[in-house]
Amino acid sequence: MDDQERTERTARGHRIAESLAERDVNAVAVTFVDTSGIARVKGVPTGAFERAAGWGVGATPVFDAFGADDSIASTPVANPAGDLRLLPDLDRVVPLAAQPGWAWAPADRLTQDGAAHPGCTRQLASRMVDRMAEHGLTARSAFEVEWIVYAGGNPDDPVPAVAGPAYGMTRLIEVSDYTVDLLRALAGQGVDVLQLHPEYSPGQFELSVAAESPVAAADTAVLVRTTIRAVAARHGLAVSFAPAVFPGGVGNGGHLHLSFARDGRNLFAGGDRRFGLTEDAEAFMAGVLARLPALLAVGAPSVASYLRLLPSHWAGTFACWGLENREAAVRLVTGSVGEHDTAANVEVKCIDQSANPYLLTAAVLAAGLAGLEERAVLPEPVQQDPAALSEGERVERGVTRLPTALADSLAAFAAEPTLTGAFGPELTETLLAVRQAEIDKFAGASPEKIIAATRWRY
Ligand code: GLU
Ligand code: MG
Numbered sequence: 001m002d003d004q005e006r007t008e009r010t011a012r013g014h015r016i017a018e019s020l021a022e023r024d025v026n027a028v029a030v031t032f033v034d035t036s037g038i039a040r041v042k043g044v045p046t047g048a049f050e051r052a053a054g055w056g057v058g059a060t061p062v063f064d065a066f067g068a069d070d071s072i073a074s075t076p077v078a079n080p081a082g083d084l085r086l087l088p089d090l091d092r093v094v095p096l097a098a099q100p101g102w103a104w105a106p107a108d109r110l111t112q113d114g115a116a117h118p119g120c121t122r123q124l125a126s127r128m129v130d131r132m133a134e135h136g137l138t139a140r141s142a143f144e145v146e147w148i149v150y151a152g153g154n155p156d157d158p159v160p161a162v163a164g165p166a167y168g169m170t171r172l173i174e175v176s177d178y179t180v181d182l183l184r185a186l187a188g189q190g191v192d193v194l195q196l197h198p199e200y201s202p203g204q205f206e207l208s209v210a211a212e213s214p215v216a217a218a219d220t221a222v223l224v225r226t227t228i229r230a231v232a233a234r235h236g237l238a239v240s241f242a243p244a245v246f247p248g249g250v251g252n253g254g255h256l257h258l259s260f261a262r263d264g265r266n267l268f269a270g271g272d273r274r275f276g277l278t279e280d281a282e283a284f285m286a287g288v289l290a291r292l293p294a295l296l297a298v299g300a301p302s303v304a305s306y307l308r309l310l311p312s313h314w315a316g317t318f319a320c321w322g323l324e325n326r327e328a329a330v331r332l333v334t335g336s337v338g339e340h341d342t343a344a345n346v347e348v349k350c351i352d353q354s355a356n357p358y359l360l361t362a363a364v365l366a367a368g369l370a371g372l373e374e375r376a377v378l379p380e381p382v383q384q385d386p387a388a389l390s391e392g393e394r395v396e397r398g399v400t401r402l403p404t405a406l407a408d409s410l411a412a413f414a415a416e417p418t419l420t421g422a423f424g425p426e427l428t429e430t431l432l433a434v435r436q437a438e439i440d441k442f443a444g445a446s447p448e449k450i451i452a453a454t455r456w457r458y
Contacts, residue, residue: 001087001114006054012090013053020046020093026101030057030088031222032109033121033356035427035434036068037301037458039222042086043102049088056085056110064119064430067437068302068354068457075433077119077426084117085110092219097185098230106219118426121358125215128365128422132260135372137267137280139260139365140211140345143221143357146252147228148203148245149175150238156452160203161237171198178235179205185227191220200314201250211257211345214365218357221254225353242458243300243352244307247447251308252458253315254353256299256364257333259345260284268332268344274381275323275332276340285321285346286378287371287418288364289330292319292350293403297413297435298363299351303406303442304454308352311387311401316349318386320399321378327385329402350402354458359423359431366422410435 001009020028028049031039040063044052065078072078088105095103109120116123132139150158161178164170172179179196186193192210199206207228209220225241232239244251259268262280271278277285288295300309309317316329323332329350335343348364370376379398382389386399394400403409410432413419420428442450 001110009090010050010054013050016053016090016093017046017049020049020095020103023095024101025095025103028052028088028093028103028105029096030086030105030107032059032086032107033222033358034063034066035119035356035359035430036066036438037354037356038066038068039226040066052088053090056087057107059084059086059109061117061119065434067434067441068454069441071437071441073433073437075430077430083112085112089219092216094189094223096227096230097188098181098227098234104223104226106222118424119430121356121362121427122215122218124423124427125218125358125362125365128362128369129214131369132365135369136262137260138262139214139258141214141217141256141258141361142209142211143217144206144208144253144255144257145221145224145228145241145353146199146204146206146254148201148240148252149178149205149232150203150240152236152238155456158238158455162198162203164198166200167198175237178232178237181235182228182231185231186224189223189227191224191227201245204250204252211259214258214361215358218361221357240455240458241353242451242455243302243305243354244447244451245455247307247451248310250313251315252353253308253349254351254355256348256351256360257345258348258364266341266344268346269334269340274378275334276344277332279375280372281346282378283371283374283376284368285330285332285371286376287369287374288346288348288367289319289321289378290371290376291367291416291418292329293409293412294416294419295363295367296350296403296409297406297431298419299348299355299360300409301406301435302354302454303438304450305352305354306403306405307447307450309350309402309404312385314349317402318382318394318399319402320382320386320397322382325381325383327387328382354454362422363419366418370418406435407439410439
């Protein structure tokens with residue numbers, strides 16, 4: 001950041017602070033997401049926001065080494081000396097409906113010299129979006145959010161807030177005030193919600209939002225989860241976005257939808273490849289498909305993630321793709337006849353919300369870009385539950401089971417130059433150390449113990 005930029009940001013920060021004060025906002029929660037997927041925050045009083053806009057807010061680089069349990073992995077980047085600056089995105093400052101007096105802004109992390117911090121996942125995602133632009137491609141994405149609503153009770157054995165059936169109207173009636181307050185809050189914060197519905201697991205709901213530019217979509221994922229939690233708290237409810245909530249059950253996914261356009265034309269529709277894919281969209285999807293084991297170290301980054309990744313649980317546990325196939329890790333969504341151009345996109349399903357959404361966006365874009373550059377082609381699609389194929393059929397069709405443990409994903413990540421190259425040595429080393437610390441922590445732990453230890457962390 002140069003002096004002129006700082007001067008402009010300071011002036012804008014001043015105007016924003018004034019308008020926030022007029023709206024009775026007292027403070028801004030400035031967030032970033034760490035390597036283990038936890039949104040961390042610094043609160044800035046509105047009166048100090050002008051300075052924060054220009055100079056950022058201090059934050060230790062040690063956050064990079066934090067695990068989801070707040071333990072600190074042993075890595076050279078976890079140096080207690082030194083400081084980073086959290087620079088709030090001034091375009092994204094928004095008062096929080098369910099936290100009166102608070103506004104929120106996502107932050108980039110800069111060094112004290114004003115350069116991008118190598119561990120800043122938000123700027124990494126932004127650089128991957130720029131690389132797409134070098135190919136003439138404009139990407140759009142959206143995260144689906146699934147969560148369980150609990151009525152309280154014993155934190156180790158919480159009671160779902162609703163008893164009604166999966167997808168049932170009964171379930172919606174049971175939390176009618178909560179869900180409508182949530183929709184109001186999100187609308188008031190400028191989030192374009194497409195739908196909300198009761199999901200499969202006891203107490204589970206899902207909310208989907210419109211696609212937007214990828215970094216904005218990752219910001220929205222943070223804002224949506226924050227809002228779901230805050231509105232729930234005002235209703236005396238507790239929520240969990242954890243990948244696994246009971247052993248053997250359907251967990252909380254965090255599927256990523258993505259498409260891209262050239263000259264305004266969506267390349268996931270109207271092409272001459274299968275199901276209307278263009279060559280570029282196919283190559284991108286093939287690049288992602290080929291790197292799923294490594295991507296899981298980013299998208300299914302907790303030990304608990306592997307308790308969710310069960311075949312025939314809609315979590316996408318086989319490396320294959322299919323048209324509208326909810327059991328394929330990579331699902332092509334085309335939408336209905338007449339709306340393909342706006343609706344068609346690829347959905348990555350094998351990922352959950354213990355992932356850092358910025359890092360995951362960067363990783364999926366890096367994998368897709370590698371596919372584009374290799375002109376990769378897709379294998380035959382799978383149009384049934386891959387778990388129902390015989391082992392021989394799977395071998396013949398090249399359908400493999402994705403890693404069943406974090407250690408296997410981590411080994412695949414370490415051996416995947418597309419991802420380690422995009423992330424750079426510092427972030428790669430940090431990720432490996434943080435994940436290894438979590439693996440060590442849960443070595444030999446039962447599913448019950450892992451779930452109990454992670455349910456309230458996400
Ligand atoms: N809850 C499922 C998962 O763990 C996803 C259900 C769905 O298809 O939306 O990913
Ligand atoms: Mg769902």
